[in-house]
Amino acid sequence: MNTGSPAGLLSRYRRGDFFLATADRTLLARGVHTAITDVDEFALADRVGATLRDGLADAPRLAVGALPFHSGPDTPGHLVVPAEAEVSGAVHPHTVAWSRRAVGNPVDVRPVPEPARHVQAVASAVDALAARDLRKVVLARALDVEFGEPVSPEAVLHNLVLDNDRGYTFATGLPNGATLLGASPELLLSRHGRTVVSHPHAGSAPRSPDPDVDERNAKALLASRKDHVEHGVLTEAVVETLRPYCRRLHVPSGPSLVSTPTMWHLGTTVTGELSDPAVTALHLAAALHPTPAICGTPTSSARQLVTELETFDRGYYAGAVGWVDAKGDGEWAVSIRCAEVTEHSLRLYAGGGIMPESDPRTELEETSAKFATLLRAMGLPQE
């Protein structure tokens, strides 16, 4: 694998490439040596593992790509062994002097569904929680932004990197030719040797430009029983999934406050030591996905309710984006705070966890606040 300057990697990113910037690493992968798609995520992990282990004399020994929210013939898990890959240190120390890139003016911005319909869906979800014995469900909505001219994913990604000096800023090509790009705060799973880490996020409050309001929002989140229960459901599921794979697991006694430029969240860093070092990062990501951060509990009835109440297909939103190498190491972020980019348009996605106490209007506002990550990178005002 080649090394280059982190800023050089971002400037060389082009539509269709894979790019991931984290707190300590920048990865750019280009071209396709071998594409591997599968609707079964464990089969995908096995096939990718076998391809990488067999040795690739003429390609980097890693695979990059995306898992969808729900696999199907049109949205399979999709990984690529790239033709070339470059890795370097963190990009963020280099971005201070950069200026923003222009993205252009949209000709149309359309919520999907209409906000009033999302409010109704949240109210129906609250009723369904009790009727179907669900602890939590995550409902999302979309925002379609149309441009009169071809839109530049390079410019949006540049601005996302500039805005987000933490978390996981990514772009990846999808099997339908579109690009998924975003800046997620949430680590589904990383594996380095025997060490595995997951950083589940649930429980939200918007950031505010007014420091007093901002602090008040953070304190209210830390004190909110509803958000702690919502977060507890998630951490419990992550811990229960990882436990059989780990000979040691460290789980903090409670969540801590996590900030992004647009949101406050509750997050818990779960750290484990693998019993069997042959289990790859992609296999563990497949085991964890979909967590209650983006689906609900119990998983299958929550997923059923999502299908009934949402009016659009999530595609690769609320899936995972990342890489795995021949050793089985890798890093997978939950694909939230993201958009699917086609030639002339972006579809932005945002969701929120619905609990029995959820207020439909507040849940609508939470999704508006979450859209701000992408809207800001596009130079557009908050919805």
Ligand SMILES: C=C(O[C@H]1C=CC=C(C(=O)O)[C@@H]1O)C(=O)O
């Ligand atoms: C589902 C999303 O966020 C998840 C991650 C953090 C907090 C969340 C919440 O408080 O609802 C969501 O579980 C999204 O951004 O689309």
